[in-house]
Every structure is written in structure tokens, then in C-alpha cells.
Amino acid sequence: MGTQATHVLAADYGAGSGRIVRGSFDGNKISLQEVHRFSNDPVQLRDGLYWDFLRLFHELKQGIRKGTQELTQPVRSIAVDTWGVDYGLVDGAGRLCSNPRHYREPRNSKWMEETLRIVNEEELYTMSGVLPQQINTIFQLIGSLRENAEGLRPDMRMLFMPDLFHFYLSGQQACEYTIASTSGLLHAGEAQWNESLLGRLGVPETLLPPLVQAGTVLGQLTDDLREELRTGPMQVISVGSHDTASALAAIPASDPNFAFISCGTWSLMGVERDAPILDEQSRKLGFTNEGTVSGKVRTLKNRSGLWLLQECKRQWERENKAFTHQELVQLADTASAHQCFVLPGDAVYLPPGDMPERIRRQCRTSGQTIPDSIGAIVRCILESLALEFRQTLDELELVTGSRPHVIHMVGGGVQNRLLCQFTANATGIPVVAGPVEAASAGNCMLQLVAHGEVSSSSEVRDIVAASYSLETYEPEDREPWQEAYEIYQSLNQQLAKGSN
Numbered sequence: 001m002g003t004q005a006t007h008v009l010a011a012d013y014g015a016g017s018g019r020i021v022r023g024s025f026d027g028n029k030i031s032l033q034e035v036h037r038f039s040n041d042p043v044q045l046r047d048g049l050y051w052d053f054l055r056l057f058h059e060l061k062q063g064i065r066k067g068t069q070e071l072t073q074p075v076r077s078i079a080v081d082t083w084g085v086d087y088g089l090v091d092g093a094g095r096l097c098s099n100p101r102h103y104r105e106p107r108n109s110k111w112m113e114e115t116l117r118i119v120n121e122e123e124l125y126t127m128s129g130v131l132p133q134q135i136n137t138i139f140q141l142i143g144s145l146r147e148n149a150e151g152l153r154p155d156m157r158m159l160f161m162p163d164l165f166h167f168y169l170s171g172q173q174a175c176e177y178t179i180a181s182t183s184g185l186l187h188a189g190e191a192q193w194n195e196s197l198l199g200r201l202g203v204p205e206t207l208l209p210p211l212v213q214a215g216t217v218l219g220q221l222t223d224d225l226r227e228e229l230r231t232g233p234m235q236v237i238s239v240g241s242h243d244t245a246s247a248l249a250a251i252p253a254s255d256p257n258f259a260f261i262s263c264g265t266w267s268l269m270g271v272e273r274d275a276p277i278l279d280e281q282s283r284k285l286g287f288t289n290e291g292t293v294s295g296k297v298r299t300l301k302n303r304s305g306l307w308l309l310q311e312c313k314r315q316w317e318r319e320n321k322a323f324t325h326q327e328l329v330q331l332a333d334t335a336s337a338h339q340c341f342v343l344p345g346d347a348v349y350l351p352p353g354d355m356p357e358r359i360r361r362q363c364r365t366s367g368q369t370i371p372d373s374i375g376a377i378v379r380c381i382l383e384s385l386a387l388e389f390r391q392t393l394d395e396l397e398l399v400t401g402s403r404p405h406v407i408h409m410v411g412g413g414v415q416n417r418l419l420c421q422f423t424a425n426a427t428g429i430p431v432v433a434g435p436v437e438a439a440s441a442g443n444c445m446l447q448l449v450a451h452g453e454v455s456s457s458s459e460v461r462d463i464v465a466a467s468y469s470l471e472t473y474e475p476e477d478r479e480p481w482q483e484a485y486e487i488y489q490s491l492n493q494q495l496a497k498g499s500n
Contacts, residue, residue: 020063023444084182092155129188137183178245181291250442252465263413270300331375410438
């Protein structure tokens with residue numbers, strides 16, 4: 001890399017961990033160097049589950065300090081992307097009113113029920129394009145407003161997680177479109193707050209900041225942070241502030257008829273479209289419509305992802321059985337195939353806790369073989385995820401009228417080679433895996449677009465394709481996987497009947 005490389009910093013916060021990455025662009029390729037990594041651990045208090053924003057901002061500052069050291073060229077800018085739906089409230093003096101609540105809070109189901117008594121599920125879906133789920137911002141916000149009505153002041157602002165970081169970096173309050181599109185508070189497919197919906201729910205419009213598009217330069221790193229961190233001038237830029245939006249921007253797709261899976265704690269699977277799908281079939285199948293950095297729509301399903309495996313790993317560590325993720329994959333690879341399946345998206349798996357026991361319980365209740373080893377449990381999870389992807393692919397074909405030719409899988413899940421191969425086997429189409437840090441790559445590339453060094457979203461994808469080695473997994477063992485899928489579908493029907 002020559003001395004004329006352009007350097008930017010990307011802060012990418014997932015629901016389980018965060019990383020600060022330095023992107024260096026030589027005019028042809030982007031290279032990423034992770035300068036700081038840390039866990040993201042929610043904190044359970046008596047009154048609820050919270051994100052530890054103060055610690056997360058501390059980690060961001062450590063990343064800036066490390067990312068600006070030993071460079072001959074300055075870092076030009078920084079941008080933050082995070083998971084969706086969660087937010088913090090700040091007052092007129094810029095003070096954080098409290099730590100942001102966690103989307104997995106049980107209280108959200110109560111406020112979802114109350115909200116749907118005012119605006120029913122079908123109407124809410126048509127108005128916002130977002131599938132009503134208890135994690136959604138709209139339900140969390142109604143809870144905050146009802147529980148703290150006396151404490152709400154006209155000077156307060158709601159800032160989504162990346163916007164909250166950007167505010168404390170730059171002093172500027174704004175809400176980037178892709179993160180706002182996860183909230184259920186916008187007009188479907190539009191970068192505009194839904195005033196009619198806000199009015200019906202009693203949400204003050206003064207609570208919501210102005211909307212901006214990806215690529216907006218918010219301002220400069222504040223003087224006090226520059227002094228504290230001993231760094232030079234640095235722009236603060238809104239990119240695809242929802243991590244999936246930045247990841248999608250970096251997907252190196254050459255065939256326009258592709259599906260994507262952004263696989264981490266959650267697995268978001270969908271397609272890129274010009275307009276949202278708002279019909280009843282799409283709603284009943286569980287699809288949501290969120291924004292992209294190019295002004296299009298990602299019609300997708302928000303699936304459970306590697307949350308089950310992460311929670312199993314935590315439980316085994318509590319039992320003094322510590323394994324790396326690679327060791328768990330190796331144990332799964334040697335376990336017997338297609339012995340049992342679970343539904344990763346079942347509500348029983350949403351809260352943290354003893355995940356292995358819940359998996360064994362669901363297998364027992366559904367009359368399947370009970371996984372009796374760690375390898376068997378991990379294989380059950382990975383096979384079930386792959387079959388869930390197959391189901392989602394079939395449903396995407398139903399709502400769009402087209403079956404994708406290829407799946408691009410990005411995010412931390414692509415390091416799980418067994419899951420990639422299982423996904424190709426289950427879906428019957430090739431899976432192109434990579435890049436692993438797609439959100440960080442997209443974050444950095446979109447900063448370069450803002451700087452005028454990259455011209456378009458198509459050039460972003462070309463540069464990413466030239467910068468990374470991708471691995472393609474071709475389908476194998478189609479017949480046993482088809483049989484497994486039929487069992488998985490029967491399990492779906494069985495559990496659906498049991499919940500009625």
C-alpha cells in the first residue's frame with residue numbers, strides 16, 4: 001500500500017460484539033485492518049435489560065486512538081453502523097437520559113399488543129412496510145412514552161444507536177434512512193416519517209430528528225475528543241447506519257438475480273428490489289421491507305441466525321465446558337446427519353438462558369431424537385438454520401415471482417464453512433461466501449463515496465469483488481436434504497398447530 005492511500009475508520013457494532021476497522025484504499029482495492037475488538041454485553045437490571053452505551057462509547061474511543069496511530073497519512077473520516085431498532089433518548093443539553101433498552105426485553109410484547117389495538121397489524125404493515133414484531137422500535141417507543149409520560153420533555157430527541165454514537169462524536173443530531181427504516185415509523189419505502197401514524201399513536205414529532213441519506217457528512221470530530229484522543233481533524237459520516245445496509249452495499253454480486261444472507265447473531269435473508277412488497281401474503285409469510293443506501297428496498301426475513309449457537313456456547317462455558325467456535329463446528333461435522341431439527345425462529349429461543357436444554361425440550365416434545373452430545377446439538381442448529389434458509393428462499397420466490405440464481409452470504413457466519421455448505425445443500429443453489437466483514441467493508445466504501453473517491457454503488461461492489469477472495473459452495477447430497485426439508489416442514493406444521 002503506497003503512502004497516498006486514503007484511510008477511514010469503520011465502527012461496526014453487532015448485537016454480540018463490536019470492532020473498529022481501518023480501511024485503506026489505494027485507488028483499486030480496499031484493505032481492512034481490525035484495530036480494536038470487544039464484546040457487547042447487555043446488562044440485566046431489576047427493571048429491565050439494557051445496552052451499556054457508556055462502555056461501548058469508551059471502546060469506540062479506544063478504537064479511534066489505535067486506528068490513528070503510526071500512519072503517514074491522516075484518517076479522513078469515521079462512520080458507525082449497528083444492529084437495528086434500538087435507540088437512546090438525549091435531552092436538550094445533549095445528556096443521555098438513560099442507557100438504551102435492549103430489544104429482547106419481555107416488556108415489548110405488552111406494548112406491541114397495546115399498539116396493535118390502536119393500529120391493527122395489517123394496517124401497520126401497509127403503512128410502514130415493516131413486519132410487526134415485538135422487537136420493533138415502534139413498540140419499544142410506545143412503552144417508553146407510556147411508562148415515562150411525566151418525564152418526557154419537549155427538548156428530548158430519540159436517536160437510533162448509530163445516530164447516538166455519531167452525535168457524541170460530532171455534536172450533530174440526525175437519523176440516517178436505513179436505520180430509521182427498521183423502526184416501523186416511516187412511510188413504506190420512503191425516507192419520510194409517517195406523520196399520520198405518529199399522530200394516531202401520540203408520538204411527538206419533535207422527538208424525531210431530521211432524516212439524512214447514507215453518505216451525508218455530519219460534521220467533524222469534536223474538539224474535546226480530538227484533544228482527548230490526540231488525533232487530527234476527522235469527518236463524521238453517516239453511511240448505511242444499519243449494519244445490514246452497509247453489508248448489502250458491499251455484496252460483490254455480478255448476477256442481479258441474487259438473494260443475500262447477512263449472517264451473524266441474526267440472519268437477514270432477502271432480495272434487493274425497487275419497491276416494497278406490502279400484500280397480505282408477504283405479511284403472513286413474515287417479510288419486512290427496509291431501506292438500502294441506493295434508495296431501493298431490501299425485502300427480507302429477520303431470522304434467528306447464530307444466536308442459538310452463541311447462547312449454547314455461553315451455557316457450556318457456565319458449565320466449565322469451553323470450546324472455540326471452530327471446535328464446535330468440528331464436533332458437529334463428526335455428528336450424525338439429519339437426526340433432529342428445531343425451528344430457530346420460534347419465540348421460545350428469543351430470550352437468553354439455557355439454550356441446550358430448550359433445544360432438547362423441543363426435540364423431545366416433537367417426538368424426535370434428542371441430541372445427547374454437544375456435537376449433536378450444534379449439528380441440529382446448523383442443519384436447522386440451513387433448512388430455514390431453504391424455506392425462506394421458497395417463500396421469496398412466492399412473493400417476488402422469481403427464484404434467485406445464487407445466494408451471497410456475508411458476515412461472521414461465512415467463517416462457519418459447515419453452515420455455508422449445508423445452506424447450498426438445502427437450497428439447491430450455489431452459495432458465494434464473503435467477505436466476512438461485509439458491514440465494515442461497506443461502511444468504509446460508502447465513506448469513500450462521500451469523499452468522491454468512488455463514484456457509485458456498482459463501483460463499490462466491483463472494488464469489493466477485486467479486494468477479497470470469495471468461496472463458492474456448490475450443492476451436494478440433494479436427496480437426503482430434500483427428505484430433511486420435508487421433515488422440517490412437518491415440524492413447522494406440528495408446532496403451528498400446537499400454538500393455536
